[in-house]
Amino acid sequence: MRTFLTKSVVVGAATLLALTACGSERDASSDDPAEPEAGFAQDSLIGVALPAKTSENWVLAGDLFTNGLKEAGFQADVQYAGASTTVADQQSQINAMVTKGAKVIVIGATDAAQLATQVSQAKQSGATVIAYDRLITNTGDLDYYVAFDNFKVGELQGQALLDGMKEKKPNGPYTIELFSGSPDDNNSKVFFDGAMSILQPAIDSGDVVVGSKQTSIKQTATQGWEAENAQSRMDTLLNSAYTGSKAPDGVLSPNDNLARAIITSVEGAGKPVPVVTGQDSEVESVKSIMAGQQYSTINKDTRKLVAQTITMVKALQAGDEPEINDTDSYDNGEKVIPSYLLDPVIVTKENAAEAYADDPKLGPLTK
Numbered sequence: 101m102r103t104f105l106t107k108s109v110v111v112g113a114a115t116l117l118a119l120t121a122c123g124s125e126r127d128a129s130s131d132d133p134a135e136p137e138a139g140f141a142q143d144s145l146i147g148v149a150l151p152a153k154t155s156e157n158w159v160l161a162g163d164l165f166t167n168g169l170k171e172a173g174f175q176a177d178v179q180y181a182g183a184s185t186t187v188a189d190q191q192s193q194i195n196a197m198v199t200k201g202a203k204v205i206v207i208g209a210t211d212a213a214q215l216a217t218q219v220s221q222a223k224q225s226g227a228t229v230i231a232y233d234r235l236i237t238n239t240g241d242l243d244y245y246v247a248f249d250n251f252k253v254g255e256l257q258g259q260a261l262l263d264g265m266k267e268k269k270p271n272g273p274y275t276i277e278l279f280s281g282s283p284d285d286n287n288s289k290v291f292f293d294g295a296m297s298i299l300q301p302a303i304d305s306g307d308v309v310v311g312s313k314q315t316s317i318k319q320t321a322t323q324g325w326e327a328e329n330a331q332s333r334m335d336t337l338l339n340s341a342y343t344g345s346k347a348p349d350g351v352l353s354p355n356d357n358l359a360r361a362i363i364t365s366v367e368g369a370g371k372p373v374p375v376v377t378g379q380d381s382e383v384e385s386v387k388s389i390m391a392g393q394q395y396s397t398i399n400k401d402t403r404k405l406v407a408q409t410i411t412m413v414k415a416l417q418a419g420d421e422p423e424i425n426d427t428d429s430y431d432n433g434e435k436v437i438p439s440y441l442l443d444p445v446i447v448t449k450e451n452a453a454e455a456y457a458d459d460p461k462l463g464p465l466t467k
């Protein structure tokens with residue numbers, strides 16, 4: 101089992117039904133457990149509370165939810181947390197959705213650990229709560245989780261870093277630096293743990309050396325997923341651990357926005373661009389990959405993730421249990437959350453054209 105702290109079993113291909121979840125809140129309102137589920141009215145309000153727009157996937161998700169929910173006949177209330185007061189913003193947005201009678205509340209959490217009260221209030225009002233992309237921790241009232249498999253994202257990043265360095269320089273030892281995401285985002289630790297599950301054996305064997313010796317998630321964190329924080333940490337690392345002709349061979353970056361900031365820092369220091377990983381398939385990073393700068397990104401097609409979430413909402417509306425495919429991996433500290441996990445795909449210059457063939461935002465690409 102993967103809790104939000106540990107590694108998971110691999111998700112099987114078989115699709116499971118959330119049999120145990122059948123006895124949850126929606127049943128609790130009914131005196132007769134055998135009474136069929138009624139669902140809710142087709143034109144009900146669905147709330148979607150998203151974090152600040154810290155990467156392109158969040159920008160895209162807002163539009164896709166607004167349009168997709170309306171097309172399905174629902175009323176949509178899609179909100180973003182502001183950049184500076186994210187937690188308080190999101191808490192009051194969710195409170196307002198509960199007050200307005202939302203039947204489902206989809207949450208991309210700004211801070212995984214700060215929403216238990218809101219989730220509980222939503223639950224008490226009869227709403228179903230779905231964590232979107234980021235898990236919400238320490239609440240037994242969360243109903244479902246829908247995301248790309250975040251631990252696998254980390255594993256793919258760790259492997260890409262090793263592969264990329266080997267392509268450039270067949271034999272080690274390799275010197276690297278590690279970056280992780282914002283500490284309040286539950287995904288940050290899952291990405292980092294996934295990557296370290298691949299990198300740690302190479303570090304232990306001496307084939308990979310972390311130049312700065314900064315290997316803990318605390319030391320490597322990037323508050324708020326802000327590019328400027330990653331850039332200034334990289335500046336500091338270069339000034340301290342890479343004096344003279346020393347240069348890192350690779351940098352583990354958890355996403356594209358930070359990858360570009362790290363590359364900017366290295367270029368500013370007049371050093372060769374190392375192998376840098378990423379995530380999110382951002383337009384500028386895909387250009388950078390095609391130009392031979394950033395090494396890799398991850399394709400987590402936001403269109404698919406939003407579509408899957410809306411499929412879950414439709415099932416709830418019809419009074420059915422939403423389809424899930426994982427009942428093992430994501431323990432939020434209170435319970436294992438029934439999840440639907442999608443498969444992330446690693447993208448380098450090699451497979452970019454193929455990977456983005458049907459993505460109008462990025463394609464067509466030529467090597």
Ligand code: GAL
Nearest residue numbers: 154155234285287325355380
């Ligand atoms: C994560 C998300 C990533 C990235 C990051 C920063 O939670 O899974 O894809 O976008 O937030 O916004």
